Amino acid sequence: MASMALAVAAAALPLSTPASADPAATDATGDTTVTVDASAGLGTVDPAALGANTAIWDGYMNDPEVASLYRAAGIGSLRYPGGSYADIYHWVDNTAPGGYVAPGTDFDAFMGTVRASGAQPILIANYGSGTPKEAADWVRYANVTKEYGAKYWEIGNEIYGNGVYGSGWENDTHADKSPNQYAREVKAYAAAMKAVDPTVRIGAVLTMPGNWPDGVVAAGDTADWNHTVLAAVARDTDFVSVHWYPNTSSGDQSLAVVRQLPGELREVRSLLDRYAGADSARIGIAMTEANSNAGGGAFTSRPNGLFAAEAMMTALENGVFTVDWWDTHNGAGAISTVNGETDHGDMGMLSNGSCTGGVCEPAVNTPFAPYYGIKTLGALSDPGDTMVASGASGPEVSSHAVLRAGGDLSVLLLNKSAGAAHTVDLRYAGFTPASGAPDVQRWAPGDDGPVDAPGTATAASATLAPYSLTVLTMHPKSGTGSSAATVGAPGAPRTTAVAADSATLSWPAATGPVDRYEVYEQLGARSQLLGSSTGTSVTIPNLPAGSRHAVNVLARDQAGRLSRPSVPLTFTTGTPGGSTCTVSYRVTSGWGNGFVSDLVVSNVGPAAADGWTLTFDWPSAGQSVSSAWNANVTSQGQRVHVTNGEDNGRLAPNGGNSATFGFVGGNDGANPSPTAFTLNGTVCRTIS
Structure with missing residues (x-):
């Protein structure tokens, strides 16, 4: 079947997740909320995991x-x-x-x-x-x-x-x-x-x-x-x-x-x-x-x-x-x-x-x-199960979730506090738990290893002892969830074209009678619908230049039920090839938690620029600038703001000259290069 290209502005897309039961939405009593999105797949558990x-x-x-x-x-x-x-x-x-x-x-x-x-x-x-x-x-x-x-x-x-x-x-x-x-x-x-x-x-x-x-x-x-x-x-x-x-x-x-x-x-x-x-x-x-x-x-x-x-x-x-x-x-x-x-x-x-x-x-x-x-x-989890997205609202609780091969959902709740218990309200997207108490396995102070703890939690709420791990396993409500769908998960998606403002994806067809395919972007423990198609490819338009996206493809059967998610695909859009400016960013040395970078800014447009401002965002929250030369560099969060130095403020037209500057930076964790730079309001072509 032919693909369907969608002309929908990404910024205007509503936040959309597959239908869900939300047992905690009306009777929330806990200090932390954990949200699980069973349609946001994070990959399959390998036998060697x-x-x-x-x-x-x-x-x-x-x-x-x-x-x-x-x-x-x-x-x-x-x-x-x-x-x-x-x-x-x-x-x-x-x-x-x-x-x-x-x-x-x-x-x-x-x-x-x-x-x-x-x-x-x-x-x-x-x-x-x-x-x-x-x-x-x-x-x-x-x-x-x-x-x-x-x-x-x-x-x-x-x-x-x-x-x-x-x-x-x-x-x-x-x-x-x-x-x-x-x-x-x-x-x-x-x-x-x-x-x-x-x-x-x-x-x-x-x-x-x-x-x-x-x-x-x-x-x-x-x-x-x-x-x-x-x-x-x-x-x-x-x-x-x-x-x-x-x-x-x-x-x-x-x-x-x-x-x-x-x-x-x-x-x-x-x-x-x-x-x-x-x-x-x-x-x-x-x-x-x-x-x-x-x-x-x-x-x-x-x-x-x-x-x-x-x-x-x-x-x-x-x-x-x-x-x-x-x-x-x-x-x-x-x-x-x-x-x-x-x-x-x-x-x-x-x-x-x-x-x-x-x-x-x-x-x-x-x-x-x-x-x-x-x-x-x-x-x-067991080998072959699907890891799915989850997230906690409080810093002392973390969560992980797995959609089991038979349709059950298992959720791991981890209390990282040494001294405080936490009560968690659980919410779901793409999964409706059956009535009745979940199976509970717990490893808390006083337990001799993980032990069964029946009756200590519901699908909507669990109280976590300090320094504890708790696994809840819930059956799906009859007739709901991916286990009830008459279609299997689509094959692994890939990009067939990536531009500065769009991406075209394709994937192997799912088994069963498919009504349509839907592409969801992962946003933490939420999903945003990016597009749908009756075929096995789709073009997603109006994406920001240099932006990173993690997506899953799901098949919807003719009764409206969604399949399991495909394996995830991550891609980054490019920068405009016809831009009137270019930026080269290069790390010249590093030592694990710090680095030195050189940047070259060029104006390839027809008009000169007298004075310039360059902005970019660090991909990681752990990256920072500590000192710079040939430019003035300030930061606010992950946004970096650069203005020209005393001797490199004029950028001649048509690439007649370039402004070169650099800085010493720090990284707490990974140090990926920025993907997009804006010069005087124009998104530049990034040269690697």
């Missing part, structure tokens, strides 16, 4: 009890042979020169645990002291000889920590330790490994945007690690691997810093879009190590359990297919007391029975708080 790291120096890693605990928590991926040890490890004889290898931790023993737990492996090929042939031989043994079907293979661990940026903890015996050399080797590893098994998926190591050494350019290089590596290998890899250890001083700060994660992951995807183009959609993002790294303790105590749930679910909602907790067992560290609870300073999810200064951990394999946080996520 919840993961854990294992390590060959861990003598307990293959205990039968560990496999049972993995299975009980819903852990679907296990990473081996253990962080930086991967770059000294030789799989064929289970050795790690310079390190300790515990008995019974060889590859086959590990795969026994993988199979017993129902998980899948994520394997790290030795880059530091290995070769492409050694990695290819491992693939042959794993997938041809033993038929393990190992799918995911990373090339090295944190190779950017090989000393090229001044700090070296990762083994790398290559004479050339530059990102260019790593990129060359990734191509060689990928070719050798796929020659053995073309189905394996190869992962390249990236730095996490906004975290050192992101933005740092080493002597002799022309760009930082991420830009250098992706420019060379974006089309040769199947996924990229990042690690996230936010540096904070307490568990509460760790919980708060999760707000940075969506922006940092958007920047990873933006880099993939830039270097892989249309191929970007097939490249996954894996967060193969994560923990709070809280400087003030809070590793085994309750705040880190909440952090595990909050950070892992946030990552999954923002395009990550697996999040692997560091670590299964790790070892006791500095002892502290957190809200009356002993924290053993151990970054593992299970005890290994070690001691610090006479203070010993509980018995080996006793779960710590992070295990319970992850187990709560296992109760929230």
Whole structure:
């Protein structure tokens, strides 16, 4: 069928969400409102979504009890042979020169645990002291000889920590330790490994945007690690691997810093879009190590359990297919007391029975708080479920929601306050709960792990204990919701054309008798109808230049019922090619939480500009300007206002000259480049 182009001004569109039941709208009594939009899809839960790291120096890693605990928590991926040890490890004889290898931790023993737990492996090929042939031989043994079907293979661990940026903890015996050399080797590893098994998926190591050494350019290089590596290998890899250890001083700060994660992951995807183009959609993002790294303790105590749930679910909602907790067992560290609870300073999810200064951990394999946080996520969703948008009105409560395969809706409510309970009113769009109490699972102080708590909440209201996780699971009202629709979800949408003020989208048809398709933009926990079509494409007009949009496509059946949402699509409009001005924005150096930028402003119109004002918006709330040269720069929130300096106020016509200025900035989290600049009221063409 032909597409339908819509001529509707975006600014004039009404805020529209699919029909909903709103049980909390008329009897709100809580201090916080949580809104769930079951039509705003955030992606599908992958079988490998919840993961854990294992390590060959861990003598307990293959205990039968560990496999049972993995299975009980819903852990679907296990990473081996253990962080930086991967770059000294030789799989064929289970050795790690310079390190300790515990008995019974060889590859086959590990795969026994993988199979017993129902998980899948994520394997790290030795880059530091290995070769492409050694990695290819491992693939042959794993997938041809033993038929393990190992799918995911990373090339090295944190190779950017090989000393090229001044700090070296990762083994790398290559004479050339530059990102260019790593990129060359990734191509060689990928070719050798796929020659053995073309189905394996190869992962390249990236730095996490906004975290050192992101933005740092080493002597002799022309760009930082991420830009250098992706420019060379974006089309040769199947996924990229990042690690996230936010540096904070307490568990509460760790919980708060999760707000940075969506922006940092958007920047990873933006880099993939830039270097892989249309191929970007097939490249996954894996967060193969994560923990709070809280400087003030809070590793085994309750705040880190909440952090595990909050950070892992946030990552999954923002395009990550697996999040692997560091670590299964790790070892006791500095002892502290957190809200009356002993924290053993151990970054593992299970005890290994070690001691610090006479203070010993509980018995080996006793779960710590992070295990319970992850187990709560296992109760929230299963592989194949659809994550959907939700949001809370108060800062101490957060929420996550999943539309289950059978039509049920599960909602995770997290109370981040150590001392205050919160009562939550729940509201829904795109979902009508059935009458009757929901199923409730809770992990609160005093609970020995997540426990069933029937009768403690309704579909409209729940009271959350301090420092608690609560999962509500509700059945849909009969005849309502996507489970009642006679059409399936449309296929993954893509952009076929993006201009400065419009975008054309297309998607594979849904199954079943479709009346029409509707495109909704995600606005937090709300959706705005952007357009509809009787065919499988639509043009959305009147979009602001340089604006970012996240959308889902839904099919409406002939009875008016909406399907599940498609996977999300994010796109950014361009800037006008025929503008009378151009702006070049370039980050010339960075150090993780700060940067230097140069800008060049040109007037390519027929009339001179005597005096100029440039405005732009930071894409991230954590970006700022601290000092500038050759211009006057002020900020109000995310809006930046620049006026000319003393010597560059006149811009000649037809590009006769340019005004160049720069500034030192700070970034709390990711540091994406601004997308649109306005010069004297005119939107300029942005030159990357």
